[in-house]
Amino acid sequence: MTAPPTILQLTPLNPDFRDDPHALYRRLREAHPVYRDEMAGSTIVTRYKLARETLNDRTMLRGPDKVDPPGPFTQRLVENFERDPETGELRSFSILLMDEPHHSRVRPPIAKALYARAAKCKPLVDAIVDEKLDAVSAKGGFDVLSEFAIPIPIDVIGAILGVDIGRRAEFRDWSEGVIQVLNPFRTAEQSAYLERSGEAIRAYFEAQIAARRAHPQDDLITDVVQLQAEGADLRDAEIVSNLIGLLVGGNLTTSDLIGNGIYALLTHPSERAKLKADPSLINQAVEEVLRYDGPVDITARVTPRDMEIGGCPLKARQSVISLLRAANHDPEAFDDPDRFNITRKPVPHIAFGGGSHICIGAPLARIEAQAAILRLFQRFPDLRLARPDGKPERRTLPFFNGLQRLDVLI
Ligand code: HEM
Numbered sequence: 001m002t003a004p005p006t007i008l009q010l011t012p013l014n015p016d017f018r019d020d021p022h023a024l025y026r027r028l029r030e031a032h033p034v035y036r037d038e039m040a041g042s043t044i045v046t047r048y049k050l051a052r053e054t055l056n057d058r059t060m061l062r063g064p065d066k067v068d069p070p071g072p073f074t075q076r077l078v079e080n081f082e083r084d085p086e087t088g089e090l091r092s093f094s095i096l097l098m099d100e101p102h103h104s105r106v107r108p109p110i111a112k113a114l115y116a117r118a119a120k121c122k123p124l125v126d127a128i129v130d131e132k133l134d135a136v137s138a139k140g141g142f143d144v145l146s147e148f149a150i151p152i153p154i155d156v157i158g159a160i161l162g163v164d165i166g167r168r169a170e171f172r173d174w175s176e177g178v179i180q181v182l183n184p185f186r187t188a189e190q191s192a193y194l195e196r197s198g199e200a201i202r203a204y205f206e207a208q209i210a211a212r213r214a215h216p217q218d219d220l221i222t223d224v225v226q227l228q229a230e231g232a233d234l235r236d237a238e239i240v241s242n243l244i245g246l247l248v249g250g251n252l253t254t255s256d257l258i259g260n261g262i263y264a265l266l267t268h269p270s271e272r273a274k275l276k277a278d279p280s281l282i283n284q285a286v287e288e289v290l291r292y293d294g295p296v297d298i299t300a301r302v303t304p305r306d307m308e309i310g311g312c313p314l315k316a317r318q319s320v321i322s323l324l325r326a327a328n329h330d331p332e333a334f335d336d337p338d339r340f341n342i343t344r345k346p347v348p349h350i351a352f353g354g355g356s357h358i359c360i361g362a363p364l365a366r367i368e369a370q371a372a373i374l375r376l377f378q379r380f381p382d383l384r385l386a387r388p389d390g391k392p393e394r395r396t397l398p399f400f401n402g403l404q405r406l407d408v409l410i
Pocket of ligand 1: 107360
C-alpha cells in the first residue's frame with residue numbers, strides 16, 4: 001500500500017471496509033504502524049503493542065479540547081461541551097472526554113455505584129434474557145437484533161438505573177441520537193437528531209434526580225444522588241451527563257457484542273460445539289468475541305508533551321487514535337488472529353480501551369453477553385441462520401461495529 005486510507009475509508013461508509021475490514025487493517029499494520037491522517041487531524045496507531053501502550057499511558061490526555069491546533073474531528077466533539085457554571089470553563093461533563101482534575105473526582109463515585117449494582121445483577125440479567133427467549137420461543141424464527149440483542153441491554157441498564165422501562169423505545173431512540181456526538185461525519189439531519197435527543201434525555205434525567213431526592217428508591221440514580229449528599233464532589237450537570245453516558249454506553253455497544261457473538265458462533269460450528277460440550281467456556285468465548293469482532297473501532301488520546309510513538313516523533317497536544325480492532329488482530333500479539341477460537345491462549349484484548357479511561361461498563365457488558373449468548377444456544381440447540389449463504393446487514397454508524405439484522409430459525 002502506498003498512501004494509507006483516510007479515516008473515512010475506515011468506516012462502514014466505505015463498502016470495501018464494510019465487506020472486509022481486516023484486509024485493510026492488515027495492510028495498515030504491515031505498512032503503517034503509526035501514520036498521520038489529515039482528515040481526522042490525528043495520528044493513527046494500528047499495532048497492538050503501540051495501541052495498548054498508548055491507552056495504558058496515564059500521562060496521556062483525553063479531552064479533544066486539549067488538541068492544538070484543533071483538528072476537524074476534535075472540533076466536532078468540542079462543539080458539544082458545556083460551560084462550567086462555577087468557573088466558566090468550557091468542558092465535558094461526561095467522564096468519557098474528561099481530564100484531570102475532574103476525571104479522578106467524577107469517575108470514582110459513578111464507578112462505585114455502577115460496580116456495586118453490576119456485582120449483584122446476574123439474577124436480573126438471567127430473568128430478562130429468559131423473558132426475551134420465552135417471547136420468541138413460539139415462533140419459527142426471529143431477528144436476533146430487534147427481538148433479543150437490542151432489548152436486553154436496554155432493559156438491564158434501565159432496571160439498574162431505575163428508569164421507566166415502559167419507555168424503552170424512547171431510550172433506544174435517544175441513545176441512537178446521542179451517540180451521534182461521536183460521529184464526526186454526521187449530517188445536518190443527524191446533528192438535529194443529536195440535539196433533539198440530548199435535550200429530551202437531559203430533561204428526563206434532571207426530573208429523575210429531583211424525584212429521587214424527594215423519594216429515594218432502590219436504584220443507581222438514588223445511589224449517585226446519595227453519594228453526592230454524603231460528600232462526593234459531583235455537580236448536578238455531571239450526574240446528568242454521566243447517567244446519560246451509562247444509558248447510552250450501556251446499550252448500543254452491548255447489543256452489538258451480543259449480536260456479533262451469536263453470529264460468530266453460528267458461523268463457526270467447531271467453536272459452538274466446544275461451548276456446548278463445556279458451557280463454562282462462555283467467559284472465554286465472550287472475550288474472544290470482544291477480540292475477534294469487538295463493537296468499538298477507535299478511541300483517542302492527546303499527547304501531553306513532545307514524545308515518540310513507535311519511533312514517530314509527535315509534538316505536545318496532538319490527537320492519537322488507536323485502531324482497537326486492528327490491534328486485536330495483530331499477529332504479533334495473537335496466533336492466527338483472524339481465526340475465531342474460543343479456547344485460544346488468553347492474551348488481553350483492548351476492546352474496552354485501557355488505562356484510566358478503560359470502559360466503566362465492562363463488568364456489566366460481560367455479564368450480559370455471557371448470559372444472553374449461553375442461554376440462547378442452550379434454549380435453542382438447533383438455532384441456525386435463516387439465510388446461511390448471505391452476509392447479514394451491518395450497522396453503518398462510523399466507528400461502531402455491529403449487525404443491523406440477523407434472522408435465525410429455531
Ligand atoms: C461490549 C460493550 C462495550 C464496549 C466494547 C465498550 C467500549 C468502550 C471503550 C473502547 C471505551 C473507551 C476506553 C478508552 O478510551 O480507553 C469505553 C468507555 C466507556 N464506556 Fe464502554 N463499552 C461497552 C459497554 C459499556 C457499558 C455497558 C457501559 C455502561 C453501563 C459503558 C460505559 C462507558 C463509559 C461511561 C465510558 C467512559 C469511561 C471513562 O472515560 O472514564 N460501556 N467503552
